[in-house]
Amino acid sequence: MLNDFLLEGKSVLVTGASSGIGRETAIRLAEQGASVMLTGRNRDALNETLSLMKNKDTHSLFAADMEDPSAFASLIENIGCCDGAVHCAGIYKSQPCRYISESQLHQIMHLNFEIPVLLTKTLLKKRKINKNGSVIFISSILAYYVSEGSLAYGASKSALNAAVRFFALELSGLKIRVNAISPGVVKTNFIRKNNTGISQERIDEDEKMYPLGYGTPEDVANAVVFFLSDASKWITGSNLIIDGGFSLR
């Protein structure tokens, strides 16, 4: 039974592997025996992730800014076939609705929704996702639970959630499974670097809304392991909310 959770022999692409949830995911996948293709913008940070991983020589590293079309194209060209892809790259920006700027709306939709969809589509077209593969999108509870200032982000993750279900149906012929994980607040740089204007005090106050407190990157990475492993082979099109009980209230 426990062997079902191992990822030996599986090759997995992880975006956003230079930080936070993506980094911890890469580390966990390596522990479970997967060989990992790590991508993110910051090469030094990717190397740091690699330095924390087991079986270092089985992994590969691709630094690319996915907003740059030519870097995006060469990323897809350079990565090999995979048994799984985990889309962790994402951005957040707090904008009350009357202060949403067109450029930021585009950027958030582009990076959180279009890029993961286009990356998946292109990998499929190039037959780079193997049969029985598993694709995981990191969404957010803000797709379901509204909070002030999160219209653009919440909409981008809602769009992603819809895409998951369409992918799941269309890829079932190849037995490729497609699922989303929607975390509540996870302690990463994400909170600080994307939330100009939110003080530590406000963050501490917010954490009290979580019966089990804020999550850690490991909490999300463990769910990713499950979705990539054969233990979840009958699960597709689902969306797992992991939020320490936040949504119970």
Added chain:
Amino acid sequence: MEENKFLRNFIEVFDEVPTEAITMNTVLRAIEGWSSLVGLSIIAMADQEYGVEIDDVDLRGIKTVGELFDLIQKKTNVK
């Protein structure tokens, strides 16, 4: 930084506060409709109109519209 332009930007943050009701001496928390969303909107306004970052701790230390003006001005000068 120009005061009248600032006041216009500031008033845009609110749903229906009349322009005449706001002067540099107005106390922020006494403005009808003050809420945490207004706080977020002021932060977004400072970012978009003036390119400066303020956070809710900065905001808490501020009493009047004029003090907000001064803070934003100070931060613009630092840049």
